[in-house]
Amino acid sequence: MKVSIITVVYNNADVIRSAIDSILSQAHPNIEYIIIDGASTDGTVELVQGYGDKISKFVSERDCGIYDAMNKGIALATGDIIGILNSDDFYADEQVLREVESRFVADPALEALYADLVYVDPTKSDRVVRYWHSGEYKEGSFERGWHPPHPTFFVRREVYEKYGAFDTRFKIAADYELMLRLVHRYHIRVGYLPRVIVKMRLGGESNRSLANILHANLESIHAWRANSLSFPWIGFWAKPLRKIPQYFKKAR
Secondary structure (H helix, E strand, O other): OOEEEEEEEOOOOOOHHHHHHHHHOOOOOOEEEEEEEOOOOOOHHHHHHOOHHHOOEEEEOOOOOHHHHHHHHHHHOOOOEEEEOOOOEEEOOOOHHHHHHHHHHHOOOOOEEEEEEEEEOOOOOOOEEEEEOOOOOOOOOHHHOOOOOHHHOEEEHHHHHHHOOOOOOOOOOHHHHHHHHHHHHOOOOEEEEEEEEEEEEOOOHHHOOHHHHHHHHHHHHHHHHHOOOOOOHHHHHHHHHOOHHHHOOOOO
C-alpha cells in the first residue's frame, strides 16, 4: 500500500529538517511525501528544495492557514493511507509507517488508525515532557473528553473523499472537529496502535498561549454544533483534566 504523508510549514527552517529526515528514513518502501509551504521567507523553501526528488510534491504559495494547507496536501495525495506530520514533529523510529500499513493490510475494514504520542522539550528533543497515552476508543469516548492525538491519526483516502477534509472555519481545532466528525458522528472503523509513534515539540498552535487554549476549547463546542450534535458539558471539563496525568505518566 502507498502511504502519503503531508507536512505543512510556514517559516520553520530551524526544525523542519528533523520531520523530513524522520520520514525519509522510514523502512516502508512506498511513501509519497508532500510538503505544503505557506510562502516562507526564512530559508524553509531552499532547505526543502535541497532534498530534490526525495520530496514527492512540493508546493510553496500563500494560503489561508494551516488547515487550508492540509487540505491542499490531501487533494494532492494519491496514497491508500494518508497521515499528517507537522513540521515541528518527527516519527519515533524508522518502523512507524511499516507498522501502520501492516495494521491496515491485516484488517481491510479498518478506516483509520491512531497511536500514542510524546511531547518533547522544544530544544532538547530527547527529553520527554508529556506522554499522551491514547488507549482504546470506546463508543461515547468523545463525550467524556477523549480524542486521539491528531499527528498519529492515519486515514484511508476514500474516507476523506466520502466525508470531507478539514473545515477551515475552525482556526485552531479543525483537527478535533475532523476526528469528531469521522469517528463519533459517522462511526468509521478506527483502530489503536499501542505505542509511541510521534514525538511532538511542546508549544503547538493550540497550546501556545492561554488565549489559544481557551479559543481551542470554545471551538470544540462549535465542532459539536457544526455536526448537529448535542455538546456534552462534562466533556468540556474532562478534556483539559485528561491532560494532567500525561505530565506524570512515563512512555513505554
